[in-house]
Amino acid sequence: MGWLKERRRARIRRSGLPEAWRRIVKRSVPYVRLLPPADRAELEGKILVFLTEKRFEGTAGLAISDQIRLTIAAQACILLLHRRTDYYPGLYSIVVYPRSYVAHQVERDESGIVTEGPQPRLGESWKEGAVVLSWADVKRDAAEPGTGHNVVFHEFAHQLDAEAGRPDGAPLLPDPTMYRTWSKTFEEGYAQLQRELASGREPPLDPYAALNPAEFFAVATETFFEKPRELRRRMPGLHEQLRAYYNQDPAAFVPESSEPTNR
Numbered sequence: 001m002g003w004l005k006e007r008r009r010a011r012i013r014r015s016g017l018p019e020a021w022r023r024i025v026k027r028s029v030p031y032v033r034l035l036p037p038a039d040r041a042e043l044e045g046k047i048l049v050f051l052t053e054k055r056f057e058g059t060a061g062l063a064i065s066d067q068i069r070l071t072i073a074a075q076a077c078i079l080l081l082h083r084r085t086d087y088y089p090g091l092y093s094i095v096v097y098p099r100s101y102v103a104h105q106v107e108r109d110e111s112g113i114v115t116e117g118p119q120p121r122l123g124e125s126w127k128e129g130a131v132v133l134s135w136a137d138v139k140r141d142a143a144e145p146g147t148g149h150n151v152v153f154h155e156f157a158h159q160l161d162a163e164a165g166r167p168d169g170a171p172l173l174p175d176p177t178m179y180r181t182w183s184k185t186f187e188e189g190y191a192q193l194q195r196e197l198a199s200g201r202e203p204p205l206d207p208y209a210a211l212n213p214a215e216f217f218a219v220a221t222e223t224f225f226e227k228p229r230e231l232r233r234r235m236p237g238l239h240e241q242l243r244a245y246y247n248q249d250p251a252a253f254v255p256e257s258s259e260p261t262n263r
Helices: 002-013 021-030 037-053 066-078 136-143 152-162 177-200 213-226 228-234 236-246
Strands: 057-058 090-098 101-107 116-122 124-125 127-135
Touching: 002 037, 002 236, 021 037, 021 136, 021 236, 037 066, 037 213, 057 066, 066 101, 066 136, 090 136, 124 136, 124 152, 127 136, 127 152, 136 152, 177 236, 213 228, 213 236, 228 236
Parallel strands: 057 090, 090 127
Antiparallel strands: 101 116, 124 127
């Protein structure tokens, strides 16, 4: 990260979030109200940098508003708190649909079987350039923290994963010595999820996490921020790895949720 870029970003962070924007964030993203004051102040600075550097595009007739930009930016930047970050360097554009949309999907499972066809989407993350989101789902997830489902956390976790190259559930870790434990813990967690699904028990993560390691990391991220105490109780090793990676612990301030994990 160049010093000129960081100097410019520091100036943007110091400019302060306008009060009207602060009210939108508090109203639209109640999770932010749970954060400690120092975290809220840091988050506001990161939101300003994010909004300066990323382009928002409405599609299918959706006009981009301050509420849309701030609701997405606030949640995307929660994943960046307390961390040295380049603000999703491969991301240039956030494309927003009014509601869920249909995309053509080509997918290969772990056995090599390829399926192809139209698929309804709430969001998607491209390795280079864009995140695509359904505004109806972004708005609902932001307004109802604690359900275990958050499309912004999910898609921006994919962006973090892609910073290391091919998205495979192993993002760039702050310390190279973390990779061995990370790999072991995630493999064990993935196997645990598969076992619980096979036995018919309610799994600790949304079943979509069983699709592949990249989705496992994205869904685990959703659960870490949305239902951190449940994750800590049922998958303590996974919770600890995510706590170390994100350098924060939502279990310290997010209340226990009685909502089911499954979508």
